[in-house]
Amino acid sequence: WILFESAKIALFLLLLFCAMLGTEQFAANSPIYEDKAITITNAKVVIHNYYFPTTGAKEIPLQEIEEVSVESPPWYKMKTWGMGLSNVWWAWDALREFNGQPQLIIRSKGSKVRSGCSPRDLETARSVLNQLLH
Numbered sequence: 001w002i003l004f005e006s007a008k009i010a011l012f013l014l015l016l017f018c019a020m021l022g023t024e025q026f027a028a029n030s031p032i033y034e035d036k037a038i039t040i041t042n043a044k045v046v047i048h049n050y051y052f053p054t055t056g057a058k059e060i061p062l063q064e065i066e067e068v069s070v071e072s073p074p075w076y077k078m079k080t081w082g083m084g085l086s087n088v089w090w091a092w093d094a095l096r097e098f099n100g101q102p103q104l105i106i107r108s109k110g111s112k113v114r115s116g117c118s119p120r121d122l123e124t125a126r127s128v129l130n131q132l133l134h
Contacts, residue, residue, distance in 0.1 A: 066108060101118065
């Protein structure tokens with residue numbers, strides 16, 4: 001009887017530990033900011049519709065981000081998808097070149113090519129990233 005009760009307690013503690021570990025993992029991957037262009041968590045930035053022609057997402061761990069900027073590049077330096085006449089690879093956005101809105105650009109450590117996207121709420125996305133990085 002005592003052995004059976006000890007096994008139940010050990011199983012309960014194991015399940016509790018696994019639940020706590022799963023909660024931490026879940027919290028690290030829960031979105032702080034998310035829209036069609038970008039998802040920001042405590043651990044990474046995911047730029048949606050990034051890779052051509054597959055529309056695959058680009059994941060950038062927060063520790064790899066060197067700089068976050070908001071820029072209004074001229075039309076010839078932007079592109080609907082891919083690289084224009086600059087060092088920015090743009091995630092897909094059919095209206096980017098026509099809306100005249102500033103864009104979010106991320107520079108990763110060790111990379112000459114920066115990643116650009118068009119968050120719906122640019123100021124919130126930039127603010128969240130700056131808080132996570134500083």
